[in-house]
Amino acid sequence: MAKFSLAANYDPELVPALAAYPVDEVYGKFPGDGVSGGRPRYLATPLSEADLRDYIRLLDHHGIAFNYLLNGSCFGNREWTRPWQKRVMALLTKLGELGVRRVTISTxxxxxxxxxxxxxxxVRVGIYAQVDTPRRARFWEELGADAITLESFSINRDFRRLAAIRQSVRCGLQLIANHVCIPNCPMQTYHQNGFAHASDDTGTLFIDYCFLRCSRLRLTDPSQFIKAAWIRPEDLAVYEAMGYTTFKLLERGIPSAELLRRVKAYSERRFAGNLAELLLPYGFNEPVRKESLWTLRHFWKPRQVNPLRLSPLLDLARLQGMLSPLPESPILIDSEQIPDDFLDGFRNRDCTSMDCRACGYCEQIAAQSVSISPEYRSAVLKKYAEMDDSMITGGLWNV
Structure with a gap:
């Protein structure tokens, strides 16, 4: 039977509802713990030590574990220093006192x-370790890993490789089911290292260049929404037959109704509607909880950047529903227009070795299932162009 690892938003009212589904654990972390993580600080949900203690107790009451993320891909070489060592020892000791028994790492x-x-x-190995071959999986298992989250962005539809990895190790294996990342993304290492440094350092401006680049690509090439190796709720049985029974569901900090929608769809193994509602980390009709003075805290840094030149970036956040709710999603991925045998189209294709332009399978599916509001696309692409020009020419920094 499938079980799920669900992103945390720390809403205590959501927890009893989760207990009705096979949610094995919820994962998250403090906004800043001095050890580094897998998301920039500005995406973190406000959380105190007392909040986490109460949240873990509530989860435990409902038979759900909490997995604490120590999943940064880079520590800036601070891990070789006494201050960092003291900090991580103190943190792990505190986590144990709070009731944490599971952690995720990437190094x-x-x-x-x-x-x-x-x-x-x-201890689970996170996706930023980029485990995508039997050799890499065995390395981590032999090092002591209890479980591994595979590099789902690129191998969720590579069934031969998935089978080989499952046969190569005895430890637990997990796949991320609902993401829209570009397969074999050339920016992946740059992106996750940028996240690692931005997860704790609030003094330095972090502009998510990689997110800007790939989000724009999806608007100009809607087939990217199909190429992203997500797993439909209806297709879980395909992976269970190969021995994969644990699935990670994104995204941290999003509204409770959206998290519950995702858990329900995957638990019931069916979803009739807009798949974007299960996949995208933004664009909801409810607000996302952020710390007070969010914009000023993270983007008002006049000694580092011209704040006035950041207006296109904030406009992008607003247009895409990152700062305030949207009445409806401007992106539609119609699940009813995706064939029942959709995954069969990948069984005899080696997407890693193939030029997409010589194939056309995902383009064909996208043409019948993906639609984007023309007004939304035009407005957002205009802001992307303004932001891109400001960064590349140096205008953002007046240099």
Whole structure:
């Protein structure tokens, strides 16, 4: 039976509803813990130590575990210093006191550190470790990993490789089901390292160049919404037959109704509607909870950048529903227009070795299932162009 690892938004009223579904754990972290993570600080949900303690107790009451993320891909070489070592030891000790028994890491040294000094923790390897081959999976298992989240962005539809990885290790394996990342993304390493540094450092401006680039690509080439290796709720059985029974559901901090929608769809293995509602991390009709003075805290840095030149970036956030709710999604991925045998189209295709222009399968599916509001596309692409020009020419910094 499938079980799910769900993103946290720390809403206590959501937890009892989750208990009705096979949610094995909820994952998240403090907004800034001095150790680094997989999201920039400005995407974090406000959370105090007392909040987390109460949240973990509530989860435990309903039979749901909490997985704490220590999943940064880079620590800026601070891990070799005494201050960092003291900080991570204090954090892990505190997490144990709060009731945490599971953590996710992305670096081999941190895995060894946790397993040696805190053997009571169950340790999962995160997606930023980019485990996508049997050899890589065995490396982590032999190092002590209890479970591994595979590099789902690129291999969720590579069934031969998925089968080989499952056969190569005995540890738990997890796939991310609902993402829209570009397969074999050339920006992946740059992106996750930028996230790692931005997860704790609020003093330095972080502009998510990679997100801007790939979001614009999806608007100009809607087939990218199909090429992204998400898993439909209806297709979970295909993966279970290969031995994959644990699925991670994104995204942290989004409204409770959206998290519940995602859990319900995957638990019931069916969803008739707009798949974008299960996949996108923004564009909801409810507000996303942010810390006070959010814009000023994270983007008002006049010594580093010309704040006035950041207006296209904030306009993009507003247009895409990142700052305030949208009445309806301007992006439609009609699940009813995706064939029942959709996955069969990938069984005899090696997408990693193939030029998409010589194939056309995803383009064909996108033509009948994906539509984007013309007004939305035009307005957003205009702001992308303004922001891109400001960055590339140096106008953003008056240089």
């Amino acid at each position: 081999p040294f941190l895995l060894e550190l946790v397993k040696r000094r805190f053997p009571e923790f169950n």
